[in-house]
Structures are given as structure tokens and as C-alpha cells.
């Protein structure tokens with residue numbers, strides 16, 4: 001039977017209208033459509049929206065949730081079609097790293113607000129068969145887009161012990177060294193190909209799950225997911241493109257879930273402030289509200305940074 005996965009509860013849900021100043025005609029670029037919560041908030045406030053996602057499953061789900069609006073959907077492999085100048089909602093299936101090129105190809109207007117809500121959605125993490133979840137036993141894939149060539153199992157097979165340790169350290173895994181050592185030993189006996197094999201190895205070192213605490217394999221799975229999907233590289237390529245896509249006075253926002261990503265965003269904003277192009281709206285990242293934390297545990301590590309394009 002197909003598992004039904006609840007709609008993703010996005011961080012800062014219900015707060016974007018005030019943070020961005022949504023009003024009818026506001027042009028909003030949602031670089032990470034996911035289950036469409038942020039896009040829906042913008043559409044309902046009368047914004048015109050362009051939404052990106054790399055994952056066609058996410059696009060199917062979001063359009064299923066947002067029934068009141070009908071998007072025109074484009075694929076990065078077929079962008080030759082003209083876009084109506086009075087579009088209300090466009091969805092583009094593409095990696096957001098291509099935003100500048102695609103914007104030019106499609107003659108998209110400049111935006112009043114841009115949002116990137118990084119990482120995977122709950123749907124992706126909990127979906128069966130994609131290899132993100134340690135609660136079922138499945139192949140260690142973790143690709144958000146099947147065009148990516150390398151799976152998590154491939155990384156576990158080819159990285160040497162030191163490279164594995166460095167990779168796991170990226171997600172602040174305190175047991176990175178012993179986990180890397182055991183993986184390097186274990187794979188000589190049999191290749192590590194499934195989520196359960198990996199999660200069992202980690203649990204043996206760190207101890208099994210205890211009530212109320214995060215699963216011992218969470219950080220290793222996160223590091224592998226980030227590497228497979230080139231998440232840091234994508235953020236590095238994306239960020240410098242954003243100021244050029246904004247109208248003067250436009251606002252960009254990035255939600256990250258990991259200190260390393262937040263640092264990339266912070267450094268980018270400081271760099272563009274020095275150049276006189278952006279001005280940080282908040283010096284410290286905005287943390288989720290208490291109300292939000294009671295609804296979604298996942299948002300507890302969210303950090304939102306906002307910056308305005310200087311006129």
C-alpha cells in the first residue's frame with residue numbers, strides 16, 4: 001500500500017506576507033517549491049509567482065495541494081515556448097543554479113522578492129524507495145534528481161576513510177572518525193548498499209535510539225544527502241546570481257537548516273553589502289516562532305536571513 005505523507009510544513013509559514021510585504025501584483029520567485037506552502041501564501045496574497053523545483057514529484061504534489069490556481073509548467077529541457085507576459089503562476093522544473101540563464105531565456109521580469117528554502121521536504125525524506133529514510137530498508141540512493149550520477153551507496157563505496165570522515169564532519173557528526181573507520185572495514189566484507197545496513201553500523205557505534213532524541217544516523221544521512229545532491233556547491237553557485245534578479249528595494253530570503261549553509265549565506269550578504277548592492281535586514285538569523293516549533297519539530301534548526309537590494 002502506498003504510504004501517505006502529510007503536506008510539508010514549511011518554516012516561517014504564514015509569516016512571508018509581512019516579511020516581504022506581499023500585495024497584489026508583487027512578483028515573487030520561490031526557488032524551492034516543495035509542497036508549495038510558501039508559493040501558496042504568495043498566490044493567495046495576490047502575488048505573481050515563479051516557482052522552481054528540481055524534483056518532478058514535488059511539482060506534482062504542489063499542484064495537487066494548490067487547487068485554486070493553475071500554473072503553466074515548463075521543463076528545463078524544453079524552454080522554447082513563449083511565456084505569456086501576464087502570467088500568474090509559472091513552475092519551472094530545473095536546478096535553481098540555472099536561474100539566471102533561464103530568466104534570460106524566458107525573458108522573466110525582475111522580482112520584488114525571492115525565497116530559497118533549502119534542503120529536502122518532509123515528503124522527500126519520508127518517501128519510500130528514495131533512500132533518505134532510516135525507518136525502512138531501501139537502497140541508499142538519496143538523489144533528488146535522477147540525472148545526478150552518484151548515489152549515497154556509490155559515495156560509501158568509493159571515498160577513502162579520510163574522505164568519509166571529512167564528509168561526516170561537515171554535518172557536525174561527533175563520531176565521524178570511528179564511523180568512517182568501520183565503514184571502510186565493513187565494505188571489504190560486503191558493500192553497504194541499504195539504509196538499514198548503514199543505520200545499523202552507526203547505531204552500533206553510537207547506541208540505539210533513545211526516546212525523544214534524534215536518531216543516531218541523522219547527521220551521517222544528512223551529510224550523504226548534501227554530498228549526493230551537491231547542496232553546498234549549488235548554494236555557492238546560486239547566491240551571487242540573486243541580487244541581479246531583484247528589482248531595486250526587492251528582498252531576498254534564504255532559509256537554511258545547517259550552520260555551514262547559514263555561514264555561506266551570511267558571508268554572501270556581507271560581501272554584497274561591502275559592494276553596496278545589498279543591505280542585511282536582520283544581523284542575526286530569524287529563528288522560528290515558538291508557535292511554529294510546537295507544530296513542526298523539523299523547523300527547530302531553521303535560520304532565515306533576509307537582505308534588501310539597495311536602491
Ligand SMILES: C[S@@+](CC[C@H](N)C(=O)[O-])C[C@H]1O[C@@H](n2cnc3c(N)ncnc32)[C@H](O)[C@@H]1O
Pocket residue numbers: 008009010031032033034035036037038039052053054055058094095096097117118119120121144234
Ligand atoms: C524544504 S523544501 C521547500 C518547501 C517549500 N518551501 C514548501 O512550502 O513546501 C525544498 C525543495 O527544494 C527543492 N530543491 C532542493 N535543491 C534544489 C535545487 N538545487 N534546485 C531546485 N530545487 C531544489 C527540493 O526538491 C524540495 O522540494
